[in-house]
Structures are given as C-alpha cells and as structure tokens.
Amino acid sequence: MNVRATAGNGISAAETSPSLDRTLDVLKDLIAFESVSVRSNLAIAGYIVELLKAEGVKARLIPNAAGDKASILATIGPADRPGIALSAHTDVVPVEGQDWSSDPFRMEIRDGRVYGRGSTDMKGFLAVVLAHVGAFKAAATHAPVHLCFSYDEELGCLGAPDLVTEVAKLPAPPALCLVGEPTSLRVARAHKGKFARRLTFIGRGGHSALLHRAANAVEAAAEVTVGLFALGRELREVTNEAFEPPFTSLHVGSLHGGTALNLVPDRASLEFEARTLPGTDVAALNARIDAVIHEAHARLAAQAPEAGISVETLSDYPGLDTPADSAAVRLVSALVGSNEAPVTLAFGTEAGLYHAAGIPTVVCGPGDIARAHKADEWIGLDELASACALMQRLAARLGAPLDTFS
Incomplete structure (x- = not known):
C-alpha cells in the first residue's frame, strides 16, 4: 500500500x-x-x-x-x-x-x-x-x-x-x-491492579403481603452494595497523587433483581470492581469485602436456609x-x-x-x-x-x- x-x-x-x-x-x-x-x-x-x-x-x-x-x-x-x-x-x-x-x-x-x-x-x-x-x-x-x-x-x-x-x-x-x-x-x-466479581443472590420468593415467610434477594444485594460503598469511601483516605483518581476505588456497576412490586424477589445479581493502588494489601481488602458478603449471607440464610450468595470472579490482574x-x-x-x-x-x-x-x-x-x-x-x-x-x-x-x- x-x-x-x-x-x-x-x-x-x-x-x-x-x-x-x-x-x-x-x-x-x-x-x-x-x-x-x-x-x-x-x-x-x-x-x-x-x-x-x-x-x-x-x-x-x-x-x-x-x-x-x-x-x-x-x-x-x-x-x-x-x-x-x-x-x-x-x-x-x-x-x-x-x-x-x-x-x-x-x-x-x-x-x-x-x-x-x-x-x-x-x-x-x-x-x-x-x-x-x-x-x-x-x-x-x-x-x-x-x-x-x-x-x-x-x-x-x-x-x-x-x-x-x-x-x-x-x-x-x-x-x-x-x-x-x-x-x-x-x-x-x-x-492500578483490578479485580471484579459477580454476586448472585438466591432467596425465597413469596407474596409481599407475607414477606416474613420469604427471603428478599434484592434486599441482601442492597445491603452488600451499601457495605461496599462504605468501604469505598474509607479507601479514599489513602492516596497516591501519581494516579487518577489518587486512591483505590471500589465501584458497583450493576444491580438487578425483582419482577413485580407485590412479589418478594428470590434472585438478584450484583457486579463490582476494585482498582487498587500499588502497595495495596489486596488479600486484606478481599477479606473485608468477604466480611460484607458473609454478613448479608447470614441474614438471608436466617430467613431461608436454602438461600445463599455465590461469587464469580470476572477478572483479576495485578x-x-x-x-x-x-x-x-x-x-x-x-x-x-x-x-x-x-x-x-x-x-x-x-x-x-x-x-x-x-x-x-x-x-x-x-x-x-x-x-x-x-x-x-x-x-x-x-x-x-x-x-x-x-x-x-x-x-x-x-x-x-x-x-x-x-
């Protein structure tokens, strides 16, 4: 050419x-x-x-x-x-x-x-x-x-x-x-390094008038989302001005669940990612994230023993x-x-x-x-x-x- x-x-x-x-x-x-x-x-x-x-x-x-x-x-x-x-x-x-x-x-x-x-x-x-x-x-x-x-x-x-x-x-x-x-x-x-996960929440469906007999998967997903947001705000306290943004970030990119207002959703999904500054203790950060997930899982399982949260890794590189x-x-x-x-x-x-x-x-x-x-x-x-x-x-x-x- x-x-x-x-x-x-x-x-x-x-x-x-x-x-x-x-x-x-x-x-x-x-x-x-x-x-x-x-x-x-x-x-x-x-x-x-x-x-x-x-x-x-x-x-x-x-x-x-x-x-x-x-x-x-x-x-x-x-x-x-x-x-x-x-x-x-x-x-x-x-x-x-x-x-x-x-x-x-x-x-x-x-x-x-x-x-x-x-x-x-x-x-x-x-x-x-x-x-x-x-x-x-x-x-x-x-x-x-x-x-x-x-x-x-x-x-x-x-x-x-x-x-x-x-x-x-x-x-x-x-x-x-x-x-x-x-x-x-x-x-x-x-x-920065990055890891991303997909969480799938399995609850127990039911009529919203009898929600005490059900286990709301969307509610559990929302609890995890709030916990991740709180952890993300805390991570911003450690900065390195060589990077943009100058902190380790924690981001929830998608949250889905539910089909109708009067039905307790038995399934929900959430995707999040972390982008870590060099020197970040990634194992410790994952342990804190796991604690947030475990807490939501315990509340969900207390309502329905068959309920659970599965975790899928989407990407993970240093x-x-x-x-x-x-x-x-x-x-x-x-x-x-x-x-x-x-x-x-x-x-x-x-x-x-x-x-x-x-x-x-x-x-x-x-x-x-x-x-x-x-x-x-x-x-x-x-x-x-x-x-x-x-x-x-x-x-x-x-x-x-x-x-x-x-």
Missing part, C-alpha cells in the same frame, strides 16, 4: 517509508478479522503464525482449555540470552450499537487517520511489530525479541496468564517487556509498579527518544502480569486510549510512523547484549 497515493494529505516523506507501508498492509489484514473477545481468535492467530512462517520465524500456539482461542509466542534471535518481549493482544471490543461512518472491519484512511476497530487498541501496535520481523531477524545477533500475543485482554486479561507463564520459563527470561497499549508513545511505568529510575524505563525512553518523566495510567493492562512474573515491564504504544472502544476508532499515520521509528531503534539495539542494559 502506498501511503502517499492512498492518503494524499500532506504526509511527509518519512511517513511514507517502506516500513509504514508494510505496517498498513498488515494492519489492513488485522482489522478485517472480527476478533471480538466473545468469539474465537484462531483465524487471526493463524494469520499471524503464517505471516511469521513466511519470514522464517517459528511460532507456537498456547491454547485455552476449550481449544477455541490461543496466544502466540515466538522468539527471534538467540533464545538463551536476555532479550525484549513485545506484548500485544489480538482481541477487540464489539461494535454493536455504535454509529460508525464506515465499516469498522475494513481499514479506511481519511485525512491522515487510519479508521477501523482495533486501529488504536491495539492492532496498530501489533501491525508495527509484525512489519518489522525482518528487521529483527537481521539485527538480533546478541539479544532476542520475543513476540507475545494474547487473547481476551478486553475481558480482563483472561488470556495472558498462561502466556506469561511460558515467557517466564524461556531459557533466558526477557530483560524487558514492552506492552504496546496506546499511550501516545509516552513511557508509562505504573497502573498492578504495574516499575520504578521511574529503572533501567527498563531508561531504555524505552531512549528508544522513543523522550526525555519526559514516565507517566502512570488510569487503565489496566497485561503489564502487571509480566511485572508480577519478575520481568521488568513498561507500557508504551501508539494511539490514544481516549479513542479506544468508540465508534470511528482511529490511529494517526504519524503515530504509526513514530512507532515504526521506535521498532527500528529497537532492532538496532539487538546487536549488543541486554544483560545489563541502561
């Missing part, structure tokens, strides 16, 4: 480089895969494996238990030496109910912008990485590049744990993991807390060509999982998270060109050992 011929909007010569053209060719293919998280990702995974195979790179699939989804792990260069892991996810969020001005699964370039679902989050970064596989092969004489592509990130980083486990078991664990989520190519060193003065931050800042202080993120990523596995990790990628998950999602040609430059600098760095990078 020739960017100048396709866009024609004053794109500079640097932005029409062969690497950008190759990136756009790959991105066009990636966007065409409707790799929404609720569906299998095997089609896009197969495309990536074949693309790597054509470059002489062997990749392996790490499937989920059902076998309908898989992560991808490939190593370019000497696997027995510390290298750099490049992390991305293959899934995207749905488009239903969104008012797109073009087909969300067909790449379109207008006014220097590349439109399509996943263009920013995060097939743009994925395409940039894949477009530079040849450059990595040529350059990786002393340090390898590990390509780490997951599934179900949009559902709460559900596909990453098995992949991270395999990365940590490599002959030489990576000296650095770069997660390419959209940060406008600013180097991000930290973000935060990221890489020191601002770390070698990992310095290296990625140099690759980006930035002297700015590293930032923190309001959203979560798979970076926390790599960090928890003992791999120095930062987040840095093209695009803006504010455009993600919306209609007419886009990424700038200039942003992709800058990400291409980052990959070229990274390739040049692979000619020296990374045992003690700085």
Whole structure:
C-alpha cells in the first residue's frame, strides 16, 4: 500500500517509508478479522503464525482449555540470552450499537487517520511489530525479541496468564517487556491492579403481603452494595497523587433483581470492581469485602436456609509498579527518544502480569486510549510512523547484549 497515493494529505516523506507501508498492509489484514473477545481468535492467530512462517520465524500456539482461542509466542534471535518481549493482544471490543461512518472491519484512511476497530487498541501496535520481523531477524545477533500475543485482554486479561507463564520459563527470561497499549508513545511505568466479581443472590420468593415467610434477594444485594460503598469511601483516605483518581476505588456497576412490586424477589445479581493502588494489601481488602458478603449471607440464610450468595470472579490482574529510575524505563525512553518523566495510567493492562512474573515491564504504544472502544476508532499515520521509528531503534539495539542494559 502506498501511503502517499492512498492518503494524499500532506504526509511527509518519512511517513511514507517502506516500513509504514508494510505496517498498513498488515494492519489492513488485522482489522478485517472480527476478533471480538466473545468469539474465537484462531483465524487471526493463524494469520499471524503464517505471516511469521513466511519470514522464517517459528511460532507456537498456547491454547485455552476449550481449544477455541490461543496466544502466540515466538522468539527471534538467540533464545538463551536476555532479550525484549513485545506484548500485544489480538482481541477487540464489539461494535454493536455504535454509529460508525464506515465499516469498522475494513481499514479506511481519511485525512491522515487510519479508521477501523482495533486501529488504536491495539492492532496498530501489533501491525508495527509484525512489519518489522525482518528487521529483527537481521539485527538480533546478541539479544532476542520475543513476540507475545494474547487473547481476551478486553475481558480482563483472561488470556495472558498462561502466556506469561511460558515467557517466564524461556531459557533466558526477557530483560524487558514492552506492552504496546496506546499511550501516545509516552513511557508509562505504573497502573492500578483490578479485580471484579459477580454476586448472585438466591432467596425465597413469596407474596409481599407475607414477606416474613420469604427471603428478599434484592434486599441482601442492597445491603452488600451499601457495605461496599462504605468501604469505598474509607479507601479514599489513602492516596497516591501519581494516579487518577489518587486512591483505590471500589465501584458497583450493576444491580438487578425483582419482577413485580407485590412479589418478594428470590434472585438478584450484583457486579463490582476494585482498582487498587500499588502497595495495596489486596488479600486484606478481599477479606473485608468477604466480611460484607458473609454478613448479608447470614441474614438471608436466617430467613431461608436454602438461600445463599455465590461469587464469580470476572477478572483479576495485578498492578504495574516499575520504578521511574529503572533501567527498563531508561531504555524505552531512549528508544522513543523522550526525555519526559514516565507517566502512570488510569487503565489496566497485561503489564502487571509480566511485572508480577519478575520481568521488568513498561507500557508504551501508539494511539490514544481516549479513542479506544468508540465508534470511528482511529490511529494517526504519524503515530504509526513514530512507532515504526521506535521498532527500528529497537532492532538496532539487538546487536549488543541486554544483560545489563541502561
């Protein structure tokens, strides 16, 4: 694809480089895969494996238990030496109910912008990485590049744990993991952790005139909601101004139950999440939440022995807390060509999982998270060109050992 011929909007010569053209060719293919998280990702995974195979790179699939989804792990260069892991996810969020001005699964370039679902989050970064596989092969004489592509990130980083486990078991664990989520190519060193739960309340139904013979599931759900709100207010007393908001948050996102005013509801559901500051005692916080749930359960069961509350984990991933003065931050800042202080993120990523596995990790990628998950999602040609430059600098760095990078 020739960017100048396709866009024609004053794109500079640097932005029409062969690497950008190759990136756009790959991105066009990636966007065409409707790799929404609720569906299998095997089609896009197969495309990536074949693309790597054509470059002489062997990749392996790490499937989920059902076998309908898989992560991808490939190593370019000497696997027995510390290298750099490049992390991305293959899934995207749905488009239903969104008012797109073009087909969300067909790449379109207008006014220097590349439109399509996943263009920013995060097939743009994925395409940039894949477009530079040849450059990595040529350059990786002393340090390898590990390509780490997951599934179900949009559902709460559900596909990453098995992949991270395999990365940590490599002959030489990576000296650095770069997660390419959209940060406008600013180097991000930290973000909060998150866990989310769904509670299902089972009571005993009945007529509202005889409510003493029933057990109100909605009432129990409301009690838990009030308890979580109270705990959330208390959590705001501990702050870290590096984050927005500067406290651990506890949020109830949905509460459903009941069918008619004169019927005591026998079923209700509640969903909540916590986003935790680095350093939070997550086990202690979960114990306090469990105490709130247990208290409501005891009152419900006292009214009806068959009543209960079940708890389902929706997502659970750790935060990221890489020191601002770390070698990992310095290296990625140099690759980006930035002297700015590293930032923190309001959203979560798979970076926390790599960090928890003992791999120095930062987040840095093209695009803006504010455009993600919306209609007419886009990424700038200039942003992709800058990400291409980052990959070229990274390739040049692979000619020296990374045992003690700085």
